[in-house]
Amino acid sequence: MNFLTEPVGLSHFLAVGAFLFVTGVVCMATKRNTLGILMGVELVLNGANINFVAFASPYFREDNLGLEGNLLALFVIVLAAAEAAVALAIALNYYNNHSTIDVDKANELKG
Amino acid sequence: MLTPEDSLPFLLGLAVLLPLVSFFVIFLFGKWLEQLGAHIATGAIAAAAMCSLTAAAIWMAQHAPPATHHAHPAESHAVISQSSVHLTALHDGEHDHDHADGLVHGEHDEHADDAHFVPPVYTGHWYSLGRFYGSEVAINYYIDALTIVMFCVVTFIATCIHFYAGGYMHEELHEVTDHEVTLADGTHLKRPGRYHRFFQYLSLFCFSMLGLVIAGNIAMTFVFWELVGACSYFLIGFYVERQSASTAANKAFIVNRVGDFGMLIGLMAIWASLATFNFGDVDRNGDGKLDPHEHGLFSLLRPAGENGLHELRVPDGMVLQGAKERVEEMIVAAQPGTTTADLESQILAQVSLWRDGKAKGDATHYGYWLLVIAGVGIFCGCVGKSAQFPLHVWLPDAMEGPTPVSALVHSATMVAAGVFLVARFYPVFAPEVLLVIACAGCITLLIGGSIAIVATDIKRVLAYSTVSQLGYMMLALGVGGWAAGVMHLVTHAFFKSLLFMCSGSVIHAVHTNEMTEMGGLRKKMPYTAYTMLVGCLAIAGVGVPSALGIPFGFSGYYSKDLMLEQAYLFRSANPLWGSIFFYAATGGAAVTAFYMFRMWYLTFAGEPRDEHRYKHAHESPRVMYVPLVVLAVMAVAIAWPIFGNYGLTNVIEQGRPIGLWSDMASLDGGYVWLHESKSHADEIRTPVGLMAFGAAMTGIFLASAMYLWRVLDPTDARRTFAPVYKFLVHKWWFDEAYDVLFVRPAKVIAACCVWIDKQCIDRLLHGLAWSVRQIARCGEAWVDQGAIDGAINWFAAKTYSTGAALRGMQTGSLRQYVMFIVVGALAMFVLMSFWSYGFAR
Numbered sequence: 037m038n039f040l041t042e043p044v045g046l047s048h049f050l051a052v053g054a055f056l057f058v059t060g061v062v063c064m065a066t067k068r069n070t071l072g073i074l075m076g077v078e079l080v081l082n083g084a085n086i087n088f089v090a091f092a093s094p095y096f097r098e099d100n101l102g103l104e105g106n107l108l109a110l111f112v113i114v115l116a117a118a119e120a121a122v123a124l125a126i127a128l129n130y131y132n133n134h135s136t137i138d139v140d141k142a143n144e145l146k147g
Numbered sequence: 148m149l150t151p152e153d154s155l156p157f158l159l160g161l162a163v164l165l166p167l168v169s170f171f172v173i174f175l176f177g178k179w180l181e182q183l184g185a186h187i188a189t190g191a192i193a194a195a196a197m198c199s200l201t202a203a204a205i206w207m208a209q210h211a212p213p214a215t216h217h218a219h220p221a222e223s224h225a226v227i228s229q230s231s232v233h234l235t236a237l238h239d240g241e242h243d244h245d246h247a248d249g250l251v252h253g254e255h256d257e258h259a260d261d262a263h264f265v266p267p268v269y270t271g272h273w274y275s276l277g278r279f280y281g282s283e284v285a286i287n288y289y290i291d292a293l294t295i296v297m298f299c300v301v302t303f304i305a306t307c308i309h310f311y312a313g314g315y316m317h318e319e320l321h322e323v324t325d326h327e328v329t330l331a332d333g334t335h336l337k338r339p340g341r342y343h344r345f346f347q348y349l350s351l352f353c354f355s356m357l358g359l360v361i362a363g364n365i366a367m368t369f370v371f372w373e374l375v376g377a378c379s380y381f382l383i384g385f386y387v388e389r390q391s392a393s394t395a396a397n398k399a400f401i402v403n404r405v406g407d408f409g410m411l412i413g414l415m416a417i418w419a420s421l422a423t424f425n426f427g428d429v430d431r432n433g434d435g436k437l438d439p440h441e442h443g444l445f446s447l448l449r450p451a452g453e454n455g456l457h458e459l460r461v462p463d464g465m466v467l468q469g470a471k472e473r474v475e476e477m478i479v480a481a482q483p484g485t486t487t488a489d490l491e492s493q494i495l496a497q498v499s500l501w502r503d504g505k506a507k508g509d510a511t512h513y514g515y516w517l518l519v520i521a522g523v524g525i526f527c528g529c530v531g532k533s534a535q536f537p538l539h540v541w542l543p544d545a546m547e548g549p550t551p552v553s554a555l556v557h558s559a560t561m562v563a564a565g566v567f568l569v570a571r572f573y574p575v576f577a578p579e580v581l582l583v584i585a586c587a588g589c590i591t592l593l594i595g596g597s598i599a600i601v602a603t604d605i606k607r608v609l610a611y612s613t614v615s616q617l618g619y620m621m622l623a624l625g626v627g628g629w630a631a632g633v634m635h636l637v638t639h640a641f642f643k644s645l646l647f648m649c650s651g652s653v654i655h656a657v658h659t660n661e662m663t664e665m666g667g668l669r670k671k672m673p674y675t676a677y678t679m680l681v682g683c684l685a686i687a688g689v690g691v692p693s694a695l696g697i698p699f700g701f702s703g704y705y706s707k708d709l710m711l712e713q714a715y716l717f718r719s720a721n722p723l724w725g726s727i728f729f730y731a732a733t734g735g736a737a738v739t740a741f742y743m744f745r746m747w748y749l750t751f752a753g754e755p756r757d758e759h760r761y762k763h764a765h766e767s768p769r770v771m772y773v774p775l776v777v778l779a780v781m782a783v784a785i786a787w788p789i790f791g792n793y794g795l796t797n798v799i800e801q802g803r804p805i806g807l808w809s810d811m812a813s814l815d816g817g818y819v820w821l822h823e824s825k826s827h828a829d830e831i832r833t834p835v836g837l838m839a840f841g842a843a844m845t846g847i848f849l850a851s852a853m854y855l856w857r858v859l860d861p862t863d864a865r866r867t868f869a870p871v872y873k874f875l876v877h878k879w880w881f882d883e884a885y886d887v888l889f890v891r892p893a894k895v896i897a898a899c900c901v902w903i904d905k906q907c908i909d910r911l912l913h914g915l916a917w918s919v920r921q922i923a924r925c926g927e928a929w930v931d932q933g934a935i936d937g938a939i940n941w942f943a944a945k946t947y948s949t950g951a952a953l954r955g956m957q958t959g960s961l962r963q964y965v966m967f968i969v970v971g972a973l974a975m976f977v978l979m980s981f982w983s984y985g986f987a988r
Contacts, residue, residue: 065965073961139961146959 046097049090057083070127070137074120081116085109151209155269155290158202159298159361162195166353173350177343182320184343188350189309195357196302199295206295210267212797265457265805266291270363270427270443281440282422287363289426292802293633296795297360297567300637303781304559304644305353307774309346311648312551314770315655316345328388336388345385345549352378356560360567364424365414365444365525368568372410372528375561376403382552383545395544402541406531413524416517417575420468421447426571445574448518449806457806459577461514463498469514470501515577515814522580525572526587533565533617536590540881542614543598546606550651553606558613559644566620566636573629574804578813578820582724585625585717589731592618594879596738600745601875604660605650608746612686613643615735619710626728627820628713629807633799635706638786642685642703645778646743649679652771653750656764657757662749664760669751671764674772676751678779683747685782687740687843692836704839705786705796707736712826712835719831720819733842740846748854 039047060079067073090096092105101108131137169191173184180187269290276284319340328336355374362368376399384396418424425443430436447464449457467474474494481490500506501513529535534542545557556562569576569584576584595615602608616639624632652675653668654660669676681701688707690700698708714732718725755761766772788794811820825831852858865872877883958964 061965061969065962065969068962142961143959146957 046090046093049086049096053083053086053090055083056080056086059083068138068140070130070139073139074123074127077119077123078116081112085112088112151205152269152271154205155202156271156273156288158198158205159288159290159294159357160273162198162202162298162302163354163357163361165191165195165198166350166357170347170350170354173343173347177347180343182342185309185313185316185346188346189306189313191350192302192309192353193306195353196299196306199298199302203295203299206292207793207798210292210801212292212792212801266802268427270425270429272363272429272431275431279422283431284366284424285364285429285431286367287425287429288361289363290361291804292798293567293570294360294802296633296637296798296802298357300640301353301356301360301560304640304778305349305356305555307778308551308555308644308648309349311554311651311771311774312345312349312549314768315551315651316342316549319345325386325388327386338388341385345382348378348381348385349551349555352382352556352561356564359564363426363429365417365426365572366424368571369407369410369414369528372532372564372568373407375556375564376400376407376532379403379545379556379561382556383548385548385552389547391544392547395541395547399541399545402538403531406528406538409524409527409530411524413521413527416521416524417444420465420514420517420521421462422464423447445805449574456809457574458809459574459806459811461502461512461518463495463502465514465517466498466502467494467514469517470497473497473501473506473509473513512814518575519577519579522572522576523583525575526569526580526584529565529569529621530587531565532568533562533621534591534614535565535587535618535621536594537881539591539594539614540878540885543607543610543878546604546610550606550647550654553610554644554647554651558609558647559640562613562617563620563636563640566617566624566632569621569624570629570633570636571804573624574806578811578818581625581627581811581820582813582818583625585622585724585728588618588621588623588625589728590618591615592622592735593731594618594881596735596742597875598878599742600738601872602742603662605653605662605665605746605750606647606660608662608742609643609646609650612646612739612742615739616643616686619707619732619735622728622732623710623713626714626717626725627811628710628823628826629803630796630799630823631706631709631713631826633802634709634786634796635703637795637799638685638702638706638782641778641785642682642701642782645775645782646679646682646686648771648775648778649675649682652767652775655767655771657760658763659760662746664757665750665755666753666757667751667755667761668764671761672766674766674775678772678775679751680747681779682782683743686743687847688736688839689740689843689847690840692833692840694833694837698836699787702782702784702786705788708832708836708839709826711736711839712831713823715831715835716821716823716826720821724818733838736839737842737846737849740843741850742846744847744850745854748850752855 039051042048056079060076060081060083063076063079064073065076067076088101088105088109092101092103092109094100094102127137130142134141166188169188172187173180177184270287272285272287274286276286319342321340323338323340325336325338330336352375355371355378359368359371359375362371380396380400383399384393386392387396414424421444423440423443426445427443428437428441428446429443431441432438447462448459450460452458452460461469477494477497478490481493497506501509501511502515504510504512531538542557542562546553548557592615595611595613595618599608599611599615602611616635620632620635620639623635652672653665656672656675657665657668659665685701685703688701688703690704690708691697693708698704711729711732714725714729718729786795788796808822810822812818849859853861853864874880
């Protein structure tokens with residue numbers, strides 16, 4: 037079976053979602069810039085959202101999530117917006133205290 | 148509400164409770180009320196006096212008192228039928244009883260008509276405290292003419308004294324410097340005033356005294372009896388910082404406990420054998436009939452009898468109690484097969500034989516001595532409260548209290564409560580008890596009178612005079628003069644409270660009790676001087692002797708003559724004892740007149756002996772001398788026979804208890820108590836009146852000769868009779884004798900107890916404590932420190948080291964945490980895959 041020749045189905049969506057997720061995680065793990073990490077988080081959330089939407093579609097599977105999947109995706113978007121607001125506030129405060137947004141400099145809670 | 152059955156208990160109950168309300172108000176808010184507290188207390192007692200007088204008016208409107216000396220049978224029957232349904236009902240029922248007349252031999256010829264007289268009485272029930280198999284201890288009331296008279300006397304005098312005390316105690320409104328208390332640094336004690344507290348105790352006292360008077364059973368009497376004792380204790384110790392005052396308060400309290408112990412024995416004898424404390428019959432269940440267990444003491448002891456004389460008869464309960472061994476013998480000797488009911492009826496058939504000593508081969512009067520013990524026991528309480536020999540020692544010391552207290556509590560009311568109780572309990576006393584009462588009274592009157600002759604403290608003179616007069620009352624009651632004793636109680640209450648208040652007024656003016664520092668005061672304080680003169684004349688019993696045609700005089704004249712007449716009558720039946728009693732009483736009358744006028748002359752007549760004190764003396768404020776004038780008027784006129792049938796004598800005569808309408812004799816017949824009405828015969832009144840007049844005049848003349856005209860020199864007399872004088876000044880050595888006989892042995896025993904306590908019990912306890920401490924020390928070392936502390940410390944150390952080991956994971960690097968999450972998630976994923984595909988199979 038060739039992944040590229042098949043008609044577009046669930047697997048393709050999942051592949052894109054997984055790609056976005058992994059990209060986000062890698063971004064979070066490697067970036068030292070706070071804003072970069074926040075972007076990584078957004079990628080992870082969006083990867084999850086694609087999965088929800090894909091599982092919600094009645095064209096791919098008989099036992100789909102239906103409207104609930106879409107609704108969950110909407111919730112995730114709202115959450116992401118709230119999280120972004122809080123996280124940006126944290127970033128600003130962090131900048132005020134440390135004059136930088138390099139997260140490696142924040143190690144006051146080191147054990 | 149308009150019938151006396153309802154209105155009398157209501158009015159008198161209100162009169163009892165008003166002072167209680169005043170007490171609680173002053174008790175709770177006294178500090179803020181200041182002088183208002185006195186006004187509340189005075190208002191309460193004045194309202195109580197109003198209630199009492201209203202009750203008296205209702206009483207007299209309902210029950211016209213009988214003519215003084217001869218109650219007409221028709222009249223008395225009318226009274227019975229109106230007054231109390233239950234009494235007549237009771238006596239109808241009593242006719243069924245069979246009883247042989249054995250105990251009391253009456254000579255009831257000329258007064259047989261009077262014998263049916265049953266005094267009008269209202270009994271009733273307020274509150275039940277407890278029931279025991281049909282018997283009951285309750286708060287109930289017994290209202291007869293005596294109750295009414297006592298209520299009027301107590302509330303009237305108390306009102307006067309409240310007004311007087313409002314002026315007398317005014318120093319207590321501000322901070323007081325007590326000049327009789329010197330502190331360690333040589334200064335005098337300063338303390339806040341206790342004006343409100345004084346009135347608070349006065350109110351409590353009035354409540355207790357009125358409760359005592361209205362009490363319908365002997366248990367309730369006992370409770371109020373103790374309450375007045377407690378109030379007396381508080382009031383004697385009012386100046387508690389003074390050593391003498393607190394000692395006197397303790398003495399009064401402890402001496403009274405001795406008497407009350409006897410009273411408790413009397414109470415137990417009554418309860419154990421009769422199972423009731425009620426004086427009168429109380430229809431408890433309200434069915435209009437009297438069940439057997441609703442009978443009071445009086446109807447149990449004084450059944451109507453075959454001649455309707457209500458003579459003393461030992462009740463069945465006491466006979467059975469006395470013949471306990473005989474009853475047991477009968478039960479043991481009973482034939483097998485006898486039913487309980489049969490045995491019971493056999494025993495009951497024996498009761499009347501046992502009572503009269505007619506059982507076969509056994510002349511013992513079973514139960515009679517139990518009755519005597521009950522009577523003597525009750526009288527013991529009266530001995531303590533009324534300061535009779537041998538317990539009279541507390542009363543003179545009680546003069547440490549403020550003077551209004553002496554006037555109210557220790558002369559007019561509380562000490563007369565003992566006399567009142569004897570009068571109330573009179574139907575229960577067997578003749579032998581009356582002899583004891585008369586002896587105690589006779590000794591007391593001689594002791595009190597003789598000591599009063601030499602006392603120089605003005606209040607002590609009055610205190611010993613009170614002791615002596617109380618002895619008079621007891622003597623009168625003991626020789627069968629019920630009305631005479633009660634009459635003297637009433638007149639004495641008026642003139643003695645007057646005398647005390649006058650002495651208080653003098654003390655207020657000259658700030659000393661010593662008569663040797665007074666003299667000539669009549670010019671400075673005329674009101675006090677002349678009201679006190681009235682009091683002296685009243686107590687001396689000055690009046691025109693009946694031999695001169697118009698018997699007329701001060702109040703004391705009537706009551707003293709009545710008592711002497713009764714003593715004379717007793718002498719006619721019992722020559723030996725009667726002579727002692729009569730001559731003691733007559734001599735006592737002369738002594739009374741002597742010491743009272745000695746006191747008056749020393750205080751008010753002659754030249755001032757202490758110029759400094761004389762200069763500062765002044766008449767008391769109006770609030771103090773107006774009550775004096777009021778009481779002086781009463782002391783003159785209270786006993787005047789001008790009110791027709793509504794005079795004091797008639798009302799008291801109306802209260803004569805059931806069964807006192809015949810002569811009495813002791814068990815062996817050796818002593819005979821003739822009925823009181825016989826003492827009013829002219830052949831008794833004439834000589835006795837002349838003797839009493841002569842005695843009073845002798846006393847007054849002698850006092851005038853020694854202290855007014857100075858014909859005889861008192862110091863000369865003192866020198867001539869030096870041993871007697873010494874004996875009297877030391878109060879017959881009573882205090883010293885009691886010190887040696889009771890106080891010191893008690894202290895030695897106490898010291899022994901202290902030694903045992905310290906040497907034995909304390910050491911044992913200390914040893915026990917030491918061993919317990921050692922055991923505890925071992926326990927601490929092993930169990931506490933070893934096991935428990937070790938376990939907890941080990942756990943804490945482990946927790947700490949685990950925490951330290953895990954600390955390294957907290958690197959503080961955000962990216963590392965993300966890696967942890969990823970690696971962790973992957974690891975979980977791998978593990979779950981292995982689980983579901985590998986191990987779970």
